[in-house]
Amino acid sequence: MSALVKLDQLTKHFDLGRGQRVHAVDGISLEIKRGETLGLVGESGSGKSSLGKTLMGLHDKTSGNVIYDGEELPRHYRAADFQRMASRMQMIFQDPYSSLNPRMTVGEIISEGLRGKPLSKAQKQQAVGEWLEKVGLNAAHASRYPHEFSGGQRQRIGIARALIMSPEFVVCDEPISALDVSVQAQVVNLLNDLKTSMGLTMLFIAHDLSMVRYISDRMAVMYLGALVELGNARDVYFQPRHPYTEVLIASNPEPDPVTERERASTTIQGEIPSPVNVPAGCRFAGRCPKVMPVCREQTPALLPLVDEDRLVACHLYSQ
Ligand SMILES: Nc1ncnc2c1ncn2[C@@H]1O[C@H](COP(=O)(O)OP(=O)(O)OP(=O)(O)O)[C@@H](O)[C@H]1O
Ligand SMILES: [Mg+2]
Numbered sequence: 001m002s003a004l005v006k007l008d009q010l011t012k013h014f015d016l017g018r019g020q021r022v023h024a025v026d027g028i029s030l031e032i033k034r035g036e037t038l039g040l041v042g043e044s045g046s047g048k049s050s051l052g053k054t055l056m057g058l059h060d061k062t063s064g065n066v067i068y069d070g071e072e073l074p075r076h077y078r079a080a081d082f083q084r085m086a087s088r089m090q091m092i093f094q095d096p097y098s099s100l101n102p103r104m105t106v107g108e109i110i111s112e113g114l115r116g117k118p119l120s121k122a123q124k125q126q127a128v129g130e131w132l133e134k135v136g137l138n139a140a141h142a143s144r145y146p147h148e149f150s151g152g153q154r155q156r157i158g159i160a161r162a163l164i165m166s167p168e169f170v171v172c173d174e175p176i177s178a179l180d181v182s183v184q185a186q187v188v189n190l191l192n193d194l195k196t197s198m199g200l201t202m203l204f205i206a207h208d209l210s211m212v213r214y215i216s217d218r219m220a221v222m223y224l225g226a227l228v229e230l231g232n233a234r235d236v237y238f239q240p241r242h243p244y245t246e247v248l249i250a251s252n253p254e255p256d257p258v259t260e261r262e263r264a265s266t267t268i269q270g271e272i273p274s275p276v277n278v279p280a281g282c283r284f285a286g287r288c289p290k291v292m293p294v295c296r297e298q299t300p301a302l303l304p305l306v307d308e309d310r311l312v313a314c315h316l317y318s319q
Helices: 047-058 078-085 108-113 121-134 139-143 151-164 182-199 208-215 232-239 243-250 257-262
Strands: 003-017 022-032 037-040 063-068 090-093 169-173 201-205 220-225 228-234 311-312
Touching: 003 047, 003 201, 022 037, 022 047, 022 228, 022 257, 037 047, 047 169, 047 201, 047 232, 047 257, 090 151, 108 121, 108 139, 108 201, 108 220, 121 139, 121 151, 201 208, 208 220, 208 232, 208 311, 220 232, 220 243, 228 232
Parallel strands: 037 201, 037 220, 090 169, 169 201
Antiparallel strands: 003 022, 003 063, 220 228, 228 311
């Protein structure tokens, strides 16, 4: 599979003034292959949304590149860039309550991206109706307002709004975390079915590692702006190599209450440091159960493991 999206040392820093900078995304390089779902996991504050938004052009890049289908995307998007890329890449947001304009009808929301397209009003209405049905709603819902819908239904509206553009690549930023557990699986299954039928490539950002393992081909683990591990989703989940991935998986509750009760549950020691003052050496050293003196001095590079299809940034493997 060839790469559809390539991140080359992508960096996003937020300037807080008085010389303070948030290192939200700090030199991340990875490839997303055509047709695959890449899961992106990491604790809150690790920079997952910043990475997704910078990739989409919603944040200006501080440095580094996003190469999309062989084309280097601009550092700063202008309106014409958004318009041009809208039929190629789309984003589904975390919070279906704040991401839909309450003053617009569902039909207006879903068809907003079609504004510049050479389609008649009737054609747009038909497309909206078809998409409402595809996401499990009803064509007659187009005239209603977002407040008339539940969280799960609103997320279906968000999915229709993104996919009506027939993109080839979609960033899903925690698309289910604001939903009741009972509807999470329905929305994930809907996304998975649409992914298959439309041949989409996806970056799926989530907290819930067992869900990411289920939906993703490969999994990337992020910590404090940097990538610490990348590999086949199942392998990373069942045989994590980076100590951070190990504790992240051990602290992730199992969906099944019986296995959850029997599981040796752990929590990660300490808190994620501030991305304003990134520690020297390995960013995880201060919390790592396997820390060695070298970890506090040298930043480990993300390197392939011998005989494994896995990239890990950890001195345990670079000795
Ligand atoms: N617009 C902004 N201005 C300043 N700092 C920001 C901005 N957006 C994000 N940050 C900071 O960047 C860091 C990474 O945030 P980000 O939202 O990307 O993390 P995340 O992994 O998506 O977390 P979560 O799982 O909670 O969604 C955090 O320290 C956050 O406070
Ligand atoms: Mg986020």
